Amino acid sequence: MNIAIIGTGYVGLVSGTCFAEMGNQVTCVDIDEDKVDMLRSGKLPIYEPDLEHYFARNRKEERLSFTTDYEDAVLDAEVIFLALPTPPGEDGSADLSYVLQAAGTIADLLVEQDDPGYRIIVNKSTVPVGTADRVSETMADRGLTTGEHYDxxxxxxxLREGAAVDDFMKPDRVVIGTSSEKAANKxxxxYEPFVRQGNPILVVDERSAEMIKYTANSILATRISFMNEIANLCERVGADVDKVRLGISKDHRIGRHFLYAGIGFGGSCFPKDVQALHRTGRQHGYDFQILDSVLSxxxxxxxxxxxxxxxxxxGDLEGKKIAMWGLAFKPNTDDVREAPSHVIIEGLLERGAEVTAFDPEAIETTKVNFGDSISYAEDMYAPLENADALVICTEWHEFRRPDLARVHDTLGTPVVFDGRNLYDPSRMAEMGFEYFSIGRPHVAPQEDAEAIKAALSENGQA
Ligand SMILES: NC(=O)c1ccc[n+]([C@@H]2O[C@H](COP(=O)([O-])OP(=O)(O)OC[C@H]3O[C@@H](n4cnc5c(N)ncnc54)[C@H](O)[C@@H]3O)[C@@H](O)[C@H]2O)c1
Structure with a gap:
């Protein structure tokens, strides 16, 4: 099939590459010339596991190309995907200007043709209920007819960033929202090649499809905020949130996903999608109270x-040297949009602290926000040098089992604030760390130098 993808970000690039991998002919469009130049020269603008391999193969086999010109992509395309940003507007509702503008540009191109043919315009962006209708109106306003020229x-x-290719290649389900049988069949x-293991392709109406996406993200965000509140209560009553989590996750009605307490959710989706669904409620005279709480x-x-x-x-962080491990909003991505680490950096800088950070992938993306107001390290142990404390913000694998003896010896003071509950509090205390985590009892650190030495040699190198 001939496919155009409008918007070549995380979603557009991954979708386009995976469609090409299945043998389709894909042209991706973006208005960002630098990005398109980079893609054309064979370089990826984002980090995403496995993407490089598929990207290189499909470029080489000439099934995947990139352009800034809508015309190059749209005129031959049977299916046109809109994978454009839908950031929160001032009132929290999703800003649809990118989507509607792109739909307008596509329609303008089509009406210029002697025979505009028939194409499917697909909203892959996360968009509020009613957007399919608005895209359709945008096309119809230009004189195109639904069912005949487009659906x-x-x-x-x-897809989840950090596992985007795998998620796209093997989706739990595919949701297709349309009232057109022709479009549904195509x-x-x-999508059939992606669900050969039997996962469903659900064909529903447009509005239900739009609600499904917001409902999924809002439930996941609710679970995270709920567990963070449980963690805060655990700290006050002397319980351990990780044990509570294990205890509830074996209940099949609850399941085990999205129950980890931590320093809050970030990323380009959860915060904006929860806000947008809340706003949709308001616009329809409904106060969706839980969502307000999830966000606060x-x-x-x-x-x-x-x-x-x-x-x-x-209360005196002025001049304190703080080492930070992890900047990305979650592991296996370089995305720092709405990352908790950035909120923490801002708070630390406001209080006069000096921050040196390490992240395996997200240093360049962080520089866009913080420039040289913080320092960056090329290896995970470097920021610890004489630091007053280490703060852990992202659970990258390499932070799970570091050389804790080295961490202890390199830090100026062995103080660790762990936002991801990576280590055992009792073991950290034995090794002489002052260790704070989320929702777990604090254990006073061992003070005896000989005992610390023994624990470090026993536990330090896991
Ligand atoms: N990132 C995710 O994990 C994820 C997952 C599911 C859904 N979504 C949704 O998918 C949509 C896209 O998200 P993303 O993370 O890929 O965004 P992104 O910001 O990474 O990419 C959007 C791309 O669109 C380009 N663009 C902007 N205006 C354009 C125009 N008029 N014509 C052509 N290109 C244009 C931008 O230059 C950018 O490259 C959003 O609605 C998002 O909520 C994202």
Missing amino acids: VVSNPEF MTRL VNDQQRELMVHRLDEYFD
Whole structure:
């Protein structure tokens, strides 16, 4: 099939590459000339596991190309995907200007043709209920006829950054929102190779498809905020949130995913999608109260580490050297949009602290926000040099089992604020660390130098 992808970001690039991998002819469009130049020269603008391999192969086999010109992509395309940003507007609702403008540009191109043919316009962006209708109106306003020249399909994307290729190649389900049988059949054919293991392709109406995406993200965000509140209560009553999590996750009604307490959710989706769904409620005269709480609990949780550090240093962070491990909003991505680490950095800088950070992938993306107001390290042990404390913000694999003896010896003071509950509090205390985590009892550090030495040699190198 001939496919155009409008918007070549995380979703557009991964979708385009995976469609090409299945033998389709894909042209990706972006208005960012630098990005398109980079892609054309064979370089990827984002980090995503496995993407490089598929990207290189499909470019080489000439099934995947990139352009800044809509015309190059749209005129031959049977299916046109819109994978454009939908950032929160001032009132929290999704800003649809990118999507509607692109739809307008496509329609303008089509009406210029003697025979505009028939194409499917697919909303892959996360968009509020009613957007398929608005895209359709945009096309119709230019004189195109639905059913004859185009159909609009809502096809929300559920890929997770950090596992995007795998998620796209083996989706739990594919949702196709359309009232057109012709469009539904074509979309089903396009997606069949991705669900050979039997996962469903659900064909629903446009509005239900749009609601499915927001509902999924809002439930996941709710679970995170809920567990963060449980963690905060655990700290106050002397319980351990990780044990509570294990205890509930074996209940099949609850399951085990999205129950980890931490420093709040980030990324380009959860915060904006929860806000947008809340806003949709308002626009329809409904006060979706839980979502308000999900967001305010998350804001509070992302500030938690800063308050904890402030308290530990008696309100005087001025000049304190803080080492940070992890900048990406989650592991295996370089995405730092809405990352809790950035909220923490802001709080630390406001209080006069000096931050040196390490992340395996997200240093360049962080530089865009913080430039040289913080320092960056090329290896994970470098920021610890004479630091007053280490703060852990992202659970990259390499932070799970570091050489803790080296961490202990390199830090100026062995103080660790762990926003991801990576280590055992009792073992950390035995090794002489002052160790703070989320929702678990604090254990006073061992003070006897000989005992610390023994514990470090026993536990230090895991
Ligand atoms: N990132 C995710 O994990 C994820 C997952 C599921 C759904 N989504 C949704 O998918 C949509 C896209 O998200 P993303 O993370 O890929 O965004 P992104 O910011 O990474 O990419 C968007 C791309 O669109 C380009 N663009 C902007 N205006 C354009 C125009 N008029 N014409 C052509 N290109 C244009 C930008 O230059 C950018 O490259 C959003 O609605 C998002 O909520 C994202």
